[in-house]
Amino acid sequence: MSIELIIGAWVATGLTFFIFTFLYKDNPLFKLAENLYVGVSVGYTIVKTYDTVIIQLIWKPIVEQGEWTLLIPVAIGMLMLTRYAPKAAWISRYAFAFIVGVGSGLAIPRTISSFILKQIEDTVRPLLMLVPGEGVTFTWSLLNPASSLNAIIILVGVCSVLFYFFFSVEHTGPGKVVARTGVMFLMIAFGAAFGYTVMARMSLLIGRLTDLIEFSDSSYGSPSLWLLGLTILTLVVMARRSSSKQPKEE
Amino acid sequence: MIFLRRQVPLLITLITGLVFAGQYYVPHPASEQMLTSVTKWLQIIGGFALVLGVSSLFHVHAVKIRRKEAGWGYSFVLYVGMLGTIAVGLWANGKEAVDGAMTAFGWVYNFMMVPLQSTMFAILAFFIASAAYRSFRARSREAAVLLIAAVIVMMGRVPLGEYLIPLSGDLSQWILNVLNASVRRAILIGVSLGTVALSIKIIFGMERSYLGGGKE
Structure with missing residues (x-):
């Protein structure tokens, strides 16, 4: 096995244990790993942005293809950096105005088309279907999201939830029933989202534990076992130190 | 001016x-x-x-x-992590692998960033579980509905859950594809209406907060 894989296994295992120590309490090992995580993530983002933006979008098109018009967005981007000079900071507004203006302009028709009209179209579907040979049918299958019964449930869900968030009308009488139905739909969706998130996190946890089991192999030098012992020992030492310091402070 | x-x-x-x-x-x-x-x-x-x-x-x-x-040492660690990653990243031209061989930048990604990121998210599983224990007690009808939906979806996502409650897989799919979809759709429509309204306000100068404060 190559040396970089063995060192990688030790580093990955150590950092994994350092993060897991937070389950005991906030401690220097966790803080170290946390700050290293922020540093590495920012460094990674900088390198990727440099490669994508500076090299692929600016340097190569200008130098290799002569796309000099790309100097315009570069100039607009440079205007943002005037934020560093308080007297000239107002110039950065031009860059922000451009971004916000373009973003807003692009958002209006696309949002209406994709997220309002398309969603309404998918909600207001025919309740009866014309099946060749069977004539007009109403499908009862709950397992088929496109069935007639599910179409009614979706329609009721969308309308009741929208009504729940519509505060221009007081939720009394029949309106209260509709709003309550909306709340029930919301609660089911929140519960489902919660359950889904928990299982996604569990999946990540299983992934980390799988790695730790793999790295406990002697071919890596058993980093999982050594570093687990070392991490626990460090936590015990730190706990003893802090407990022996406390009476003196009191 | x-x-x-x-x-x-x-x-x-x-x-x-x-x-x-x-x-x-x-x-x-x-x-x-x-x-x-x-x-x-x-x-x-x-x-x-x-x-x-x-x-x-x-x-x-x-x-x-x-x-x-206080804690300046952690800031130093952050700096070392950031500058080290930038250095190896630029050295490897931003590539994690060249001709199938892992670069130093790829090493940092695979053995530092991925374990740190996934462990950071994985420990949330414990906190979500403890938060659920404290707040999921079925104190009202709404809380009970939320609890039941969450349990069904959780059971339906793992083989053991499906083994214990055979219906949970189909029920979980139905909750996600129909009930959850209808709520997401309603929220999406509401958010989109808000987005369009905000965009119009921005374009016509009624909303100016993006320009920031400071002197005129």
Whole structure:
């Protein structure tokens, strides 16, 4: 096995244990790993942005293809950096105005088309279907999201939830029933989202534990076992130190 | 001066907003080309925005180290992690692997960033479980519905759950594909209406907070 894989296994295992120590309490090992995580993530983002933006979008098109018009967005981007000079900071507004203006302009028709009209179209579907040979049918299958019964449930869900968030009308009488139905739909969706998130996190946890089991192999030098012992020992030492310091402070 | 500082940015927003809202309704190659170009432009300008954010992070931690404030050592670790990753990243030309061989940048990604990131998210499983224990007690009808939906979805996502409650797999799919979809759709419609309203307010200068405060 190559040396970089063995060192990688030790580093990955150590950092994994350092993060897991937070389950005991906030401690220097966790803080170290946390700050290293922020540093590495920012460094990674900088390198990727440099490669994508500076090299692929600016340097190569200008130098290799002569796309000099790309100097315009570069100039607009440079205007943002005037934020560093308080007297000239107002110039950065031009860059922000451009971004916000373009973003807003692009958002209006696309949002209406994709997220309002398309969603309404998918909600207001025919309740009866014309099946060749069977004539007009109403499908009862709950397992088929496109069935007639599910179409009614979706329609009721969308309308009741929208009504729940519509505060221009007081939720009394029949309106209260509709709003309550909306709340029930919301609660089911929140519960489902919660359950889904928990299982996604569990999946990540299983992934980390799988790695730790793999790295406990002697071919890596058993980093999982050594570093687990070392991490626990460090936590015990730190706990003893802090407990022996406390009476003196009191 | 007020004109340059306040009116010109609003004018830029108005013109660009109207032009790119109109672009959607012009099915011409030139219009499509304009959209492609501006998308690339926004990516380039976004890169400069990153410079602003990162320099702020640099500054905050540099001050901490210089003044030797409490926890300055962690700021030093952050600096080492960041500069080290930038150095190996530039050395490897931003590539994690070359001809199938892992670069030093790829090593940092595989053995530092991925374990740190996934463990950070994985420990949330414990906190979510403890939060659920405290807040999921079925104290009202709504809480009970939320609890039942969460349990069904959790059971339906694992083989053991499906083994214990055979219906949970299908029920979980139905909750996700029908009930959850209807709520997501309603929320999406509401959010979209808000987005359109906000965009119109921005284009016509009724919403100006993006220009920031400070002197006129």
